[in-house]
Amino acid sequence: MIAGRYLRARRKEAFISVIASLTMVGVAIGVATLIVVMSVMNGFRGELLDKILGLNGHFTGYPIESQFTDYEETVKALEQVDGVTFAVSFVEGQVLASGVGSSAGVTVRGMDEENLKKLDLLYNAAEQGGFDQWDDSRGVAIGYRLAQTLGVGIGDEVQIINPEGAMTPFGSTPQIRSYPVNVIYNLGMVEFDSYFMYMPLEPAQDYFRMVDEVLKPGMGPLDPLASDEEIDAAYERIPRASAVEIFIEDPDQVAQVRRNLLDQTDLRPMVLTDWQQRNETFFSALQVERVVMFTILSMIILVAAFNIISSLIMLVKDKSADIAVLRTMGATRGSIMRVFSITGTTIGVVGTLAGTVIGLIVAANAEFLRSSISNLLGITLFPPEVFFLSSLPSRTDPVEVTVVVTMALGLSFLATLYPAWRAAQYDPVEALRYE
Template sequence: MYKPVPVAIGLRYLRAKRRNGFISFISLASILGIALGVTALITTLAVMSGFQKEIRDRMLGMAAHATVSGYGEPLQDWRHAVQVSLKDARVAGVAPYIEKEALISGANNQPAMVRGVLPAEEAKVSVLADKMVQGKLSELTPGSFNIVLGRELALWLGVRVGDDVIVTLAEFRSTPVGGVQTMKRFRVSGIFEAGYNEFDKGLAVVNLEDLQRVLRMGQGVTGVRLRMHDMDLAFDVARDLALALKGPYRVSDWTQDNANLFRALKMEKTVMAILLSLLVAMGAFNLVSSQVMLVTDKQADIAILRTLGLTPGKVMQVFMVQGSLIGLIGTVSGVVGGILLTLNLDAILHGIELLLHVKLLPEDVYYITGLPTDLQASDVVTIACVALGMAFLATLYPAWRAARTAPAEALRYE
């Protein structure tokens, strides 16, 4: 009794049994349409966010958050750079590196990036030591000229642990007979599997001192790699370090080095969200139909309310309240369903695989053992707001038609 009149009448229309059962069916279809659209949208975006997070974590497990390298020449005083970096509380670890493109030859030839590291320091900036499936990273001792290959790279080269490979670097050295490409024989001492194709197929790791000797770089390195406590601060920390070193340095972070990948993933997620929003829009269109039919069915009621003094604006509010409640029920149902489906999606997928005796996500193709999901509160709130907005807009036209009802015309044949 304390509710505003439009709200009270709108709630009564929502609860009341209608003479026309088809209108009730259309209203139910509107609720289900909105709920299914919201559920599908929440689940799909959670899965896409999960894959994006999985890719980012696997990539950053092997790659540094940021790098500071010499501009056009090796970084000679890299120990000073390490000391300056560690004074910054935002830095979790620092390690020097050398990185060169090379052609690696075994039974077959394959281009790859050769990275020189200090095994004892590498654990501070990457998880390479934890990704070893054969051998140990610590076997990359100075002077051993051992090499660690990615699993896919080893398969392409046709080599195993204990075999020799020839590394041909894109560097020339002067000899009495002219320029000769730099070549060196390395022994395969280990194989790693990062679960990310760019590293598994395109990365080989050697001891930093061995690569310095092959390239005749002295004590110089390509640069230093940084790992942060907060990866989002990577560029700011690397820039501050370059300024503190007071020299011409090149600064890059993980977002710059992989800009195209993350831009593509973001675009894919946005396009998918737009496409799946059409499911919610279909539920909103059904809501328009049900509201128009309800207005037609309630012509006599509207006329009586008008003669009792209810203004056109109040009449419009009645049907806006009733339609918005339908949208609210559908949205809440969809949000609850989407969250529950996302949280149990891995178990559902496993059940389908057992039932149909198929492998929907083969490990040798996707490098994962389950379906990754990342349910983000911001995505859920945005989807709920969009669905409620569509439902509200869907009520405007039928409510406007109801407000324009002429009492005399509506009651003429009653």
Template sequence: MWKIPIELEIGLKYTRSRRRKAVSQRDGFLSFISGISMAGIALGVAALIVVLSVMNGFQKEVRDRMLSVLSHIEITSPAGLANWESVSEKLSGQTHVLGVAPMVSSQGLLSRGESMRGVALRGVAPELEGKVSDLPKQFVAGSMNDLKPGQFGVVLGAQLAGTLGVRIGDRVSLLVPEGDLTPAGMMPRMRTLQVVGIIDSGHYEYDSTLTIMHWRDAAALLRMSDPTGLRVKVDDMQRAPEIAVKLAQVVPQALWVSDWSRSNRNWFAAVQTEKKMMFIILTLIIAVAAFNLVSTLVMTVTDKQADIAILRTMGASAGLVQRIFLVQGLAIGLLGSLSGVVFGLLIALNIDVIVPFIEALFRVQFLPRDIYFISQLPSDVRFDDVLTVGVMAFVLSILATIYPSRRAAQVKPAEALRYE
């Protein structure tokens, strides 16, 4: 019959309180301190998992809203893409490509009355735009089909329309960087446009500058006959950089191929840096709990010197004594880490229920709609983050048990029993 190793049996017994009357108060206190150490590790692990999940959720939410407006991949030619139809057909036949649409990209200055705003001008093909973005689904007024070539209609982002104070049917003036050479010198090129639609993508930065026209009207305004490039949508946006490299080998070398991660590199780099810093800061919570575990084990070793001495006189080796306290520390660390992982997952997976309940209970709103474009706390639990946090907490617990267990192994039986 299999027998539990003596160091495992004694180590686990030291972890929980004993109920004998003579020592119940002392052992109960040590058990209470062990519980506090375990709870500290669990809370640190849970807090780290929840924060990382929320940060992942914000990153995913912003990225998805960003890509509902932007392209997965853009293939551009500043001078204009004369043979864009043939290039589009070639790209459409490639694997992982879901849609291709022409575009015109430029900048301008939009004005109405005394209000002026710098804008990102984008020319699109209404009949093809739905294949490469979610813009046709984001209209709060008008529709993409209202953009007809030759009529110089314009669709504005909701924030931009609010800033200028315009509605459907109002007229605005667009000034583009390209000018006309006249006898009086270079004159800026300006065109009056009629607002035919308003879009709300949920991304403040883009809604405050987004200006959409039919690509033929935008090209005519820029004195061009062809689009400046093509927008490409792929089946997996995470693989967009890899697919962009393959598409670059298919299109003419004079064209510039870029993916969404390259276009927004600074933003994603900033998010990753912030996530790493939060990971380091919250790891200190677990480190503090690990230091608490050191003090707990040191107190246990001091209190159990008589027991250690008796074990040594009965023939127990220093290694066996060390393993006893290693078992105690590892049990506390393992239970604390597992409890923290379970608790953290319960919160992270149900944060969409927990946060509204707290807001309703205390009548507060953590993310007001009039300030933040994301009004709910998103959560994206990733297995690699959970595994990293759990393993890291357990490793810190192992490190915390080394010194107390070695100190226990160095206890001398004669000195420990002198006053017993």
């Protein structure tokens, strides 16, 4: 009751009450800021991880010792390994893509429709066109940002140039071909929407010269005057793939699945690189940034805790006569400590609860607030060219929210101990001497 009376402002104590209110606001701002920032960073990391691992496998296997002509058998064998969800084979190469008056360097991946359907993220991301009848389409799929760069749309031709073309007596000549745009997809990640082009497997193998022509067994030397039909009948076309992507059930179990893959004796020799190795620097930087941001923003709550100390010290000074009267009426030192501890802790509890509610609301509507502010001010907040993603993701972690709330309440309680102890040490005789 006494602590509640001290929290309610009276005219002559208005200044102390204002300080307490500002302290409460400071605690709320600190808690809300921490929850929002950590949620956005969780969302950013999770969204990037989902996008990266939605297209690039948890493992990438590069064949060694022989040409990768047995890619279909390898995919089937990999999918039998414990912990592996599925695997996809592909052909990959770097080319220069040209559209209407503009060019860009892109990565071309050749995949058949069966493997493409395994990549739900890509297969369901088609905004224009679709992947139906993909193997027979003889066209390409590009990201919407790449389509904007090249100035092309559905049905337009894209010219791709590969410097490693056919060999002639005068050296290698660039290979130039045009393909229609059949699909424009939007993955929401700048890197994939700007630099990746997909092509049916057979055209990609043909374009990148990933088909070996071997004379069929039993065929003797061909007649120099043989027709093209006879030559085609005498040779067997053996297609190759560049590598295979392996997707696993739990991205954090790469070590165990790697052991399972190495223990599978019937697999062809491959060099395996996992997603943690490929993105080690990037995700390590994100983790360091999370720790640093948490530490820096925690200082807001620490400053608010010091404000609790200062407001309570002023309150104790102002209530020195009241403390003396309570002591002469029989109040113990412990009772006085509890009064001021409850007063200061109440400020911290109310501020923490308010900050938690505000933080959760803002974190849940982070993208809406970003787009609203961007439209209102006419500027782009968090430009996708810098932050990789086209929207501002947010994922609230209950464990982190609990840590933030516990830290705020703990600091608020600790901040009350010294002023409450000082109040309990007041000598009633000295306090009342000049009253």
